[in-house]
Amino acid sequence: MSGPTALLATFAEWQTADFDISNCPARDVLDRVGDKWSSLVLLTLAASSQRFSGLNRAVPDISKRMLTQTLRNLERDGFITRHVFPTKPPSVEYRLAPLGHSVVEPLVLLVGCAQANHAAIREARDRFDADAQNS
Amino acid sequence: MSGPTALLATFAEWQTADFDISNCPARDVLDRVGDKWSSLVLLTLAASSQRFSGLNRAVPDISKRMLTQTLRNLERDGFITRHVFPTKPPSVEYRLAPLGHSVVEPLVLLVGCAQANHAAIREARDRFDADAQNS
DNA sequence: CGGTATCCCGAGGGATACTG
DNA sequence: CAGTATCCCTCGGGATACCG
Numbered sequence: 001m002s003g004p005t006a007l008l009a010t011f012a013e014w015q016t017a018d019f020d021i022s023n024c025p026a027r028d029v030l031d032r033v034g035d036k037w038s039s040l041v042l043l044t045l046a047a048s049s050q051r052f053s054g055l056n057r058a059v060p061d062i063s064k065r066m067l068t069q070t071l072r073n074l075e076r077d078g079f080i081t082r083h084v085f086p087t088k089p090p091s092v093e094y095r096l097a098p099l100g101h102s103v104v105e106p107l108v109l110l111v112g113c114a115q116a117n118h119a120a121i122r123e124a125r126d127r128f129d130a131d132a133q134n135s
Numbered sequence: 136m137s138g139p140t141a142l143l144a145t146f147a148e149w150q151t152a153d154f155d156i157s158n159c160p161a162r163d164v165l166d167r168v169g170d171k172w173s174s175l176v177l178l179t180l181a182a183s184s185q186r187f188s189g190l191n192r193a194v195p196d197i198s199k200r201m202l203t204q205t206l207r208n209l210e211r212d213g214f215i216t217r218h219v220f221p222t223k224p225p226s227v228e229y230r231l232a233p234l235g236h237s238v239v240e241p242l243v244l245l246v247g248c249a250q251a252n253h254a255a256i257r258e259a260r261d262r263f264d265a266d267a268q269n270s
Numbered sequence: 271c272g273g274t275a276t277c278c279c280g281a282g283g284g285a286t287a288c289t290g
Numbered sequence: 291c292a293g294t295a296t297c298c299c300t301c302g303g304g305a306t307a308c309c310g
Contacts, residue, residue, distance in 0.1 A: 010250065014195075025246075025249045025250050025253035026174070026246045026249045026250075027249075028249055028253060028256050028257075029245060029246070029248060029249035029252075029256075030168065030169070030174060030245070030246075030249065033165065033168060033169060033245065034165070034168060034169025034170065035169065035282085035283095036282080036283075037283095039161070039165055040161075043146055044146075047146070051291085051292090052291070052292050052293075053291065053292075056292095060149075063283080063284065063285075063286095064292080064293065064294095065283080065284080065285090065286095065293090065294085065295095066282090066283065066284080067293095068292080068293060068294080069282095069283085075263065076259070076260055076263040076264070077256050077259055077260055077263075078255060078256060078258075078259025078260070078263075084292095087291095088291095089290095089291040089292080090290090090291060090292065090293095091291065091292085092291080092292065092293090099252055099255055099256065099259065102248055102251070102252060103245070103248055103249075103252070105244075105248070106241055106244035106245040106247075106248050107245065109240075109241035109244060110164060110165070110168065110238070110241040110242065110245060111146070111160075111161045111164070111165075112241075113164060113237055113238055113240070113241050114160045114161045114162075114163055114164035114165065115145065115160050115161075116237070117164075117234055117237060117238070118160035118163060120213060120234055121163050121164075121212050121213060121234065122163075123213075124211070124212055124213025124234065125211055125212055125213070128210065128211040128213075129211070170302080170303095171302080171303075172303095186271085186272090187271075187272050187273075188271065188272075191272095198303080198304065198305075199272080199273070199274095200273090200274085200275095200303080200304080200305090200306095201302090201303060201304080202273095203272080203273060203274080204302095204303085222271095223271095224271040224272080224310095225271060225272065225273095225310090226271070226272085227271085227272065227273090
Protein backbone atom coordinates (compact mmCIF):
# COMPACT_ATOMS: atom_id res chain seq x y z
CA MET A 1 0.00 0.00 0.00
CA SER A 2 3.01 2.25 0.18
CA GLY A 3 4.08 0.79 -3.15
CA PRO A 4 4.65 2.59 -6.43
CA THR A 5 0.95 2.96 -7.15
CA ALA A 6 0.20 4.76 -3.91
CA LEU A 7 3.17 7.03 -4.36
CA LEU A 8 2.30 7.90 -7.90
CA ALA A 9 -1.07 8.99 -6.60
CA THR A 10 0.63 11.15 -4.03
CA PHE A 11 2.87 12.51 -6.71
CA ALA A 12 -0.15 13.43 -8.79
CA GLU A 13 -1.23 15.53 -5.84
CA TRP A 14 1.85 17.71 -6.23
CA GLN A 15 0.53 18.82 -9.58
CA THR A 16 -2.88 19.90 -8.42
CA ALA A 17 -3.52 23.60 -8.21
CA ASP A 18 -1.03 25.72 -6.35
CA PHE A 19 1.47 23.27 -4.91
CA ASP A 20 4.31 24.93 -3.04
CA ILE A 21 7.41 23.51 -4.64
CA SER A 22 9.74 25.08 -2.08
CA ASN A 23 8.10 22.92 0.56
CA CYS A 24 8.07 19.76 -1.53
CA PRO A 25 9.02 16.78 0.67
CA ALA A 26 11.00 15.17 -2.11
CA ARG A 27 13.31 18.14 -2.42
CA ASP A 28 14.58 17.75 1.15
CA VAL A 29 15.98 14.34 0.34
CA LEU A 30 16.69 14.84 -3.35
CA ASP A 31 18.69 17.99 -2.72
CA ARG A 32 21.01 16.09 -0.35
CA VAL A 33 21.24 13.07 -2.60
CA GLY A 34 21.80 15.33 -5.54
CA ASP A 35 24.67 17.42 -4.34
CA LYS A 36 28.11 16.29 -5.25
CA TRP A 37 29.26 14.75 -1.97
CA SER A 38 26.39 13.97 0.43
CA SER A 39 25.59 10.52 -0.90
CA LEU A 40 29.24 9.49 -0.84
CA VAL A 41 29.58 10.63 2.77
CA LEU A 42 26.32 8.95 3.75
CA LEU A 43 27.38 5.64 2.20
CA THR A 44 30.79 5.84 3.82
CA LEU A 45 29.24 6.37 7.23
CA ALA A 46 26.81 3.53 6.56
CA ALA A 47 29.82 1.24 6.38
CA SER A 48 31.17 2.53 9.69
CA SER A 49 31.39 5.66 11.80
CA GLN A 50 34.35 7.79 10.92
CA ARG A 51 36.33 10.79 11.96
CA PHE A 52 36.80 13.91 9.90
CA SER A 53 40.17 12.94 8.55
CA GLY A 54 38.98 9.39 7.96
CA LEU A 55 36.16 10.68 5.79
CA ASN A 56 38.58 12.96 4.02
CA ARG A 57 40.66 9.93 3.10
CA ALA A 58 37.67 7.70 2.36
CA VAL A 59 36.08 10.14 -0.04
CA PRO A 60 38.72 10.86 -2.63
CA ASP A 61 39.13 14.39 -3.92
CA ILE A 62 36.79 16.10 -1.50
CA SER A 63 38.27 19.25 -0.04
CA LYS A 64 38.15 20.01 3.68
CA ARG A 65 35.94 22.94 2.91
CA MET A 66 33.34 20.86 1.06
CA LEU A 67 33.57 18.01 3.57
CA THR A 68 32.79 20.40 6.42
CA GLN A 69 29.91 21.96 4.53
CA THR A 70 28.49 18.57 3.54
CA LEU A 71 28.73 17.28 7.10
CA ARG A 72 27.01 20.39 8.48
CA ASN A 73 24.10 20.02 6.09
CA LEU A 74 23.69 16.34 6.86
CA GLU A 75 23.85 17.07 10.57
CA ARG A 76 21.37 19.90 10.23
CA ASP A 77 18.83 17.65 8.55
CA GLY A 78 19.33 14.98 11.21
CA PHE A 79 20.94 12.41 8.93
CA ILE A 80 24.14 12.18 10.93
CA THR A 81 25.33 13.06 14.43
CA ARG A 82 28.56 14.70 15.52
CA HIS A 83 30.46 13.58 18.62
CA VAL A 84 33.41 15.56 19.97
CA PHE A 85 35.99 13.89 22.19
CA PRO A 86 38.04 16.31 24.29
CA THR A 87 41.31 14.61 23.52
CA LYS A 88 44.41 16.49 22.52
CA PRO A 89 44.49 17.07 19.66
CA PRO A 90 40.68 16.97 19.46
CA SER A 91 38.96 14.19 17.62
CA VAL A 92 35.44 14.28 16.20
CA GLU A 93 33.44 11.29 15.16
CA TYR A 94 30.51 11.30 12.75
CA ARG A 95 27.82 8.65 12.89
CA LEU A 96 24.77 7.83 10.87
CA ALA A 97 21.58 8.83 12.72
CA PRO A 98 18.38 6.77 12.45
CA LEU A 99 17.10 9.23 9.87
CA GLY A 100 20.29 8.69 7.93
CA HIS A 101 19.86 4.94 7.96
CA SER A 102 16.39 5.22 6.49
CA VAL A 103 17.63 7.29 3.57
CA VAL A 104 20.67 5.10 3.01
CA GLU A 105 18.49 2.09 2.25
CA PRO A 106 16.92 3.43 -0.94
CA LEU A 107 20.19 5.15 -1.74
CA VAL A 108 21.97 1.82 -1.74
CA LEU A 109 19.37 0.49 -4.15
CA LEU A 110 19.82 3.48 -6.39
CA VAL A 111 23.57 3.08 -6.49
CA GLY A 112 23.14 -0.64 -7.03
CA CYS A 113 20.93 0.21 -9.98
CA ALA A 114 23.61 2.56 -11.25
CA GLN A 115 26.19 -0.19 -11.03
CA ALA A 116 23.97 -2.66 -12.82
CA ASN A 117 23.13 -0.31 -15.67
CA HIS A 118 26.38 1.54 -16.00
CA ALA A 119 27.40 -0.17 -19.22
CA ALA A 120 23.95 0.19 -20.76
CA ILE A 121 23.89 3.90 -19.98
CA ARG A 122 27.30 4.46 -21.51
CA GLU A 123 26.29 2.59 -24.63
CA ALA A 124 23.05 4.54 -24.95
CA ARG A 125 25.00 7.75 -24.56
CA ASP A 126 27.55 6.82 -27.19
CA ARG A 127 24.81 5.78 -29.59
CA PHE A 128 22.96 9.05 -29.04
CA ASP A 129 26.08 11.12 -29.55
CA ALA A 130 26.99 9.19 -32.69
CA ASP A 131 23.53 9.78 -34.15
CA ALA A 132 23.75 13.46 -33.29
CA GLN A 133 26.99 13.61 -35.24
CA ASN A 134 25.27 12.44 -38.45
CA SER A 135 22.98 15.41 -38.85
CA MET B 136 23.88 -11.02 -2.54
CA SER B 137 23.28 -7.73 -4.26
CA GLY B 138 22.21 -6.38 -0.89
CA PRO B 139 23.70 -3.55 1.14
CA THR B 140 26.68 -5.59 2.29
CA ALA B 141 27.83 -6.45 -1.21
CA LEU B 142 27.37 -2.90 -2.33
CA LEU B 143 29.30 -1.47 0.57
CA ALA B 144 32.14 -3.74 -0.43
CA THR B 145 31.92 -2.45 -3.97
CA PHE B 146 31.81 1.05 -2.63
CA ALA B 147 34.97 0.42 -0.69
CA GLU B 148 36.58 -0.44 -4.00
CA TRP B 149 36.01 3.12 -5.18
CA GLN B 150 38.34 4.30 -2.49
CA THR B 151 41.24 2.06 -3.32
CA ALA B 152 44.17 3.63 -5.02
CA ASP B 153 43.54 5.75 -8.06
CA PHE B 154 39.83 5.44 -8.72
CA ASP B 155 38.63 7.50 -11.64
CA ILE B 156 35.79 9.55 -10.22
CA SER B 157 34.76 10.90 -13.60
CA ASN B 158 33.87 7.38 -14.62
CA CYS B 159 32.13 6.52 -11.36
CA PRO B 160 28.98 4.47 -12.10
CA ALA B 161 27.06 6.17 -9.31
CA ARG B 162 27.53 9.60 -10.84
CA ASP B 163 25.67 8.64 -14.00
CA VAL B 164 22.52 8.02 -12.05
CA LEU B 165 23.08 10.43 -9.18
CA ASP B 166 23.70 13.34 -11.52
CA ARG B 167 20.32 12.79 -13.21
CA VAL B 168 18.52 12.23 -9.92
CA GLY B 169 20.24 15.22 -8.50
CA ASP B 170 19.41 17.85 -11.06
CA LYS B 171 16.38 19.94 -10.45
CA TRP B 172 13.89 18.40 -12.88
CA SER B 173 14.93 14.89 -14.04
CA SER B 174 13.37 12.97 -11.19
CA LEU B 175 10.10 14.87 -11.52
CA VAL B 176 9.96 14.14 -15.25
CA LEU B 177 10.89 10.51 -14.70
CA LEU B 178 8.16 10.03 -12.11
CA THR B 179 5.62 11.77 -14.29
CA LEU B 180 6.43 9.48 -17.20
CA ALA B 181 6.29 6.49 -14.87
CA ALA B 182 2.63 7.31 -14.31
CA SER B 183 1.97 7.51 -18.05
CA SER B 184 3.58 8.50 -21.33
CA GLN B 185 3.14 12.15 -22.10
CA ARG B 186 3.65 14.74 -24.76
CA PHE B 187 5.85 17.78 -24.42
CA SER B 188 3.08 20.15 -23.51
CA GLY B 189 1.58 17.57 -21.19
CA LEU B 190 4.81 17.34 -19.27
CA ASN B 191 5.03 21.10 -19.22
CA ARG B 192 1.66 21.20 -17.51
CA ALA B 193 2.33 18.19 -15.26
CA VAL B 194 5.58 19.57 -13.91
CA PRO B 195 4.73 22.96 -12.50
CA ASP B 196 7.12 25.83 -13.00
CA ILE B 197 9.50 24.14 -15.40
CA SER B 198 10.38 26.30 -18.37
CA LYS B 199 10.31 25.00 -21.93
CA ARG B 200 14.03 25.48 -22.08
CA MET B 201 14.73 23.33 -19.04
CA LEU B 202 12.14 20.74 -20.01
CA THR B 203 13.80 20.31 -23.41
CA GLN B 204 17.23 20.05 -21.85
CA THR B 205 16.06 17.58 -19.21
CA LEU B 206 14.34 15.41 -21.80
CA ARG B 207 17.42 15.41 -24.03
CA ASN B 208 19.65 14.27 -21.20
CA LEU B 209 17.25 11.53 -20.17
CA GLU B 210 16.93 10.40 -23.76
CA ARG B 211 20.68 10.47 -24.22
CA ASP B 212 21.22 8.19 -21.25
CA GLY B 213 18.53 5.82 -22.50
CA PHE B 214 16.06 6.47 -19.67
CA ILE B 215 13.30 7.65 -21.98
CA THR B 216 12.42 7.40 -25.66
CA ARG B 217 11.09 10.08 -28.00
CA HIS B 218 8.41 9.35 -30.59
CA VAL B 219 7.49 11.88 -33.25
CA PHE B 220 4.11 11.70 -34.97
CA PRO B 221 3.96 13.56 -38.28
CA THR B 222 0.62 15.15 -37.52
CA LYS B 223 -0.11 18.78 -38.12
CA PRO B 224 0.80 20.46 -35.89
CA PRO B 225 3.46 17.92 -34.94
CA SER B 226 3.09 15.93 -31.73
CA VAL B 227 5.88 14.24 -29.81
CA GLU B 228 5.41 11.61 -27.17
CA TYR B 229 7.91 10.70 -24.49
CA ARG B 230 7.92 7.27 -22.89
CA LEU B 231 9.86 5.61 -20.14
CA ALA B 232 12.41 3.16 -21.56
CA PRO B 233 13.29 -0.11 -19.76
CA LEU B 234 16.38 1.58 -18.34
CA GLY B 235 14.14 4.35 -17.03
CA HIS B 236 11.85 1.88 -15.31
CA SER B 237 14.74 0.32 -13.46
CA VAL B 238 15.86 3.66 -12.08
CA VAL B 239 12.34 4.75 -11.23
CA GLU B 240 11.94 1.87 -8.80
CA PRO B 241 14.59 2.95 -6.30
CA LEU B 242 13.63 6.54 -6.99
CA VAL B 243 10.09 5.86 -5.87
CA LEU B 244 11.46 4.35 -2.66
CA LEU B 245 13.63 7.38 -2.11
CA VAL B 246 10.74 9.77 -2.55
CA GLY B 247 8.59 7.57 -0.34
CA CYS B 248 11.31 7.84 2.28
CA ALA B 249 11.31 11.61 1.83
CA GLN B 250 7.56 11.72 2.37
CA ALA B 251 7.77 9.55 5.47
CA ASN B 252 10.54 11.59 7.07
CA HIS B 253 9.59 15.04 5.91
CA ALA B 254 8.35 16.19 9.30
CA ALA B 255 11.32 14.71 11.13
CA ILE B 256 13.76 16.45 8.83
CA ARG B 257 12.06 19.81 9.24
CA GLU B 258 12.10 19.42 13.02
CA ALA B 259 15.77 18.44 13.05
CA ARG B 260 16.54 21.45 10.90
CA ASP B 261 14.64 23.85 13.13
CA ARG B 262 16.31 22.43 16.23
CA PHE B 263 19.74 22.77 14.64
CA ASP B 264 19.09 26.35 13.58
CA ALA B 265 17.74 27.24 17.01
CA ASP B 266 20.87 25.85 18.68
CA ALA B 267 23.07 27.72 16.26
CA GLN B 268 21.30 30.90 17.28
CA ASN B 269 22.35 30.43 20.93
CA SER B 270 26.06 30.71 20.40
C1' DC C 271 2.89 22.42 -31.05
C1' DG C 272 7.55 21.67 -29.83
C1' DG C 273 11.08 23.45 -29.70
C1' DT C 274 16.03 27.14 -30.29
C1' DA C 275 18.82 31.10 -29.38
C1' DT C 276 20.54 34.54 -26.41
C1' DC C 277 21.37 36.90 -22.25
C1' DC C 278 22.38 36.89 -17.59
C1' DC C 279 22.68 36.09 -12.62
C1' DG C 280 23.58 33.62 -8.26
C1' DA C 281 24.99 29.54 -6.12
C1' DG C 282 28.05 25.58 -5.96
C1' DG C 283 32.22 24.43 -5.30
C1' DG C 284 37.63 24.31 -6.14
C1' DA C 285 42.37 26.31 -4.46
C1' DT C 286 44.86 28.13 -1.08
C1' DA C 287 46.15 29.97 3.35
C1' DC C 288 45.40 30.43 8.20
C1' DT C 289 43.86 28.78 13.29
C1' DG C 290 42.72 26.75 18.18
C1' DC D 291 43.28 17.17 14.10
C1' DA D 292 39.41 19.56 12.65
C1' DG D 293 38.13 22.96 11.00
C1' DT D 294 37.61 28.78 8.99
C1' DA D 295 38.34 32.41 5.89
C1' DT D 296 38.92 34.37 1.42
C1' DC D 297 39.15 34.54 -3.45
C1' DC D 298 37.49 33.33 -7.73
C1' DC D 299 35.35 31.14 -11.54
C1' DT D 300 32.34 27.88 -13.71
C1' DC D 301 27.73 26.52 -14.93
C1' DG D 302 22.96 25.40 -13.74
C1' DG D 303 19.13 27.33 -14.76
C1' DG D 304 15.57 31.43 -15.10
C1' DA D 305 13.57 35.10 -18.43
C1' DT D 306 12.60 36.42 -22.78
C1' DA D 307 12.15 36.29 -27.69
C1' DC D 308 12.02 33.91 -31.93
C1' DC D 309 11.09 29.69 -35.36
C1' DG D 310 9.29 25.62 -38.49
